[in-house]
Amino acid sequence: MGNLPGIVVMGASGRMGQMLTHTVLQSDRARLIGCVERPGHPWVGRDVGEAMGGAPIGLQVTDDAVGMIAQAQAVIDFTVPAATVATATLTAQARAVHVIGTTGFAPEDLEKLRAAARHAVIVRAGNMSLGVNLLVGLTRKVAAALGPEFDIEIVEAHHRHKVDAPSGTALMLGEAAAEARGVALSEVADRGRDGITGERQAGAIGFSAIRGGDVVGEHDVIFAGAGERLVLRHVATDRAIFARGALAAALWGQDRKPGEYDMTDVLGL
Ligand SMILES: NC(=O)c1ccc[n+]([C@@H]2O[C@H](COP(=O)([O-])OP(=O)(O)OC[C@H]3O[C@@H](n4cnc5c(N)ncnc54)[C@H](O)[C@@H]3O)[C@@H](O)[C@H]2O)c1
Numbered sequence: 001m002g003n004l005p006g007i008v009v010m011g012a013s014g015r016m017g018q019m020l021t022h023t024v025l026q027s028d029r030a031r032l033i034g035c036v037e038r039p040g041h042p043w044v045g046r047d048v049g050e051a052m053g054g055a056p057i058g059l060q061v062t063d064d065a066v067g068m069i070a071q072a073q074a075v076i077d078f079t080v081p082a083a084t085v086a087t088a089t090l091t092a093q094a095r096a097v098h099v100i101g102t103t104g105f106a107p108e109d110l111e112k113l114r115a116a117a118r119h120a121v122i123v124r125a126g127n128m129s130l131g132v133n134l135l136v137g138l139t140r141k142v143a144a145a146l147g148p149e150f151d152i153e154i155v156e157a158h159h160r161h162k163v164d165a166p167s168g169t170a171l172m173l174g175e176a177a178a179e180a181r182g183v184a185l186s187e188v189a190d191r192g193r194d195g196i197t198g199e200r201q202a203g204a205i206g207f208s209a210i211r212g213g214d215v216v217g218e219h220d221v222i223f224a225g226a227g228e229r230l231v232l233r234h235v236a237t238d239r240a241i242f243a244r245g246a247l248a249a250a251l252w253g254q255d256r257k258p259g260e261y262d263m264t265d266v267l268g269l
């Protein structure tokens, strides 16, 4: 047991933080050594099992990210961009694998993560599920096969608490479609139409975001042509799919060379 990789979960009280805590606790391939929350959070100092509404497990939630990460073999981080960028400095110092599920990064954040990956393994993906990572491959294939006369639209739906749009998954799908067409997504993305928008730009990749209720995550990639429409769809019904992927990434990353990786590396896709 002592030889199993020690895992720290950041953002332990969050929707994903709780799912990750359960997933690591249930695993016989990893040890949960720490649960971190932001300073001032009401869970800090409480037993994580009790805070989640169950029996105590003898592990207190802490806000000491520095002390906790220094002892970790892997840190699983589904929080907010500013926290993840700060954590990347700590994981780089500790040479711990940093599994990043957080979405909504600005380009300058991504630069900082790239710098941290010179010293430690970072596995980052806007979606850690097997199904979505397969969908990314399918999107690339279909976009290459169909050509520019098919308009590409990506529609995503998430719960009412989600703070970023388009979703990280939608951006992964858009990147794959743009890459297949040999263009930069930043040049062709059409994010949010309102008012007199004019006709659709040829070659645009459109994004639409729906927010409501408790939707876990749904993504459609629509290829709309003259007289026919092809729709690729992924529907997530349980956050466990993301947590399983994240734990697989934490284990896969042990003993790898420092660098930036994603779930296609982990899943061998
Ligand atoms: N990649 C994937 O597969 C995937 C899947 C689901 C969610 N996500 C992403 O994960 C992120 C979190 O989603 P969520 O629904 O769990 O959000 P959430 O708001 O429920 O949880 C985020 C948690 O992070 C904590 N936090 C904030 N700053 C912190 C800090 N400095 N130190 C420690 N903890 C801190 C918050 O207190 C909160 O508990 C979002 O960016 C979301 O898009 C990614």
Ligand SMILES: O=C(O)C1=N[C@H](C(=O)O)CCC1
Binding pocket: 103, 126, 127, 158, 159, 162, 166, 167, 168, 169, 170, 216, 217
């Ligand atoms: O609940 C969320 O937030 C999710 N975020 C990821 C995204 O932005 O694509 C993955 C799906 C759930």
